[in-house]
Amino acid sequence: DQQVKQNSPSLSVQEGRISILNCDYTNSMFDYFLWYKKYPAEGPTFLISISSIKDKNEDGRFTVFLNKSAKHLSLHIVPSQPGDSAVYFCAASGENSGYALNFGKGTSLLVTP
Amino acid sequence: DAGVTQSPTHLIKTRGQQVTLRCSPKSGHDTVSWYQQALGQGPQFIFQYYEEEERQRGNFPDRFSGHQFPNYSSELNVNALLLGDSALYLCASSLASTLGWNEQFFGPGTRLTVL
Numbered sequence: 266d267q268q269v270k271q272n273s274p275s276l277s278v279q280e281g282r283i284s285i286l287n288c289d290y291t292n293s294m295f296d297y298f299l300w301y302k303k304y305p306a307e308g309p310t311f312l313i314s315i316s317s318i319k320d321k322n323e324d325g326r327f328t329v330f331l332n333k334s335a336k337h338l339s340l341h342i343v344p345s346q347p348g349d350s351a352v353y354f355c356a357a358s359g360e361n362s363g364y365a366l367n368f369g370k371g372t373s374l375l376v377t378p
Numbered sequence: 379d380a381g382v383t384q385s386p387t388h389l390i391k392t393r394g395q396q397v398t399l400r401c402s403p404k405s406g407h408d409t410v411s412w413y414q415q416a417l418g419q420g421p422q423f424i425f426q427y428y429e430e431e432e433r434q435r436g437n438f439p440d441r442f443s444g445h446q447f448p449n450y451s452s453e454l455n456v457n458a459l460l461l462g463d464s465a466l467y468l469c470a471s472s473l474a475s476t477l478g479w480n481e482q483f484f485g486p487g488t489r490l491t492v493l
Contacts, residue, residue, distance in 0.1 A: 311481055354421070368413075370419055
């Protein structure tokens with residue numbers, strides 16, 4: 266069963282605007298969440314993470330928000346740039362999943378000029 | 379500083395054959411995880427190696443086995459290949475002491491096609 270869900274397979278945003286990518290999870294034992302970006306023919310690249318003790322983490326243009334009660338997290342990219350066009354994966358881990366990262370299916374972001 | 383490297387880049391095999399994929403972790407890392415990414419899916423955890431032993435395993439059959447060497451590099455072996463084993467196989471490395479944060483660094487992957 267899919268414990269991490271990214272319900273939007275694709276998203277198109279204009280350059281300079283905000284991109285919001287969403288992720289839901291079902292396992293309440295997850296306590297650490299990550300976002301990875303993947304370009305074609307490359308492996309996933311770590312982008313930003315958040316621990317369950319926080320509800321927000323910022324790194325430059327990237328901010329991740331965590332709503333534990335809703336089991337929902339989102340990645341905000343402001344402002345969006347054409348180079349941000351990639352597939353974004355949400356991943357989660359926790360005590361009962363051990364060392365494994367549980368990934369969503371990804372959201373393909375296209376930033377148009 | 380070399381990142382995670384994997385070989386080969388691409389591989390074509392036929393059903394029933396066996397395959398070995400190789401991974402060298404990022405410099406300074408001691409833990410290697412393997413993931414399978416089927417088309418249109420997110421990566422699925424296969425297993426993780428630390429101190430030359432399998433520390434955790436995902437929901438994959440025994441046809442999938444691995445090994446970690448003293449230099450921390452790792453191999454993934456798949457026996458009796460099935461068409462459904464066609465996928466991108468990703469290796470990720472991390473440092474055990476930071477595992478609580480679980481920031482795993484991925485290689486470019488090996489694209490396996492089973493005919």
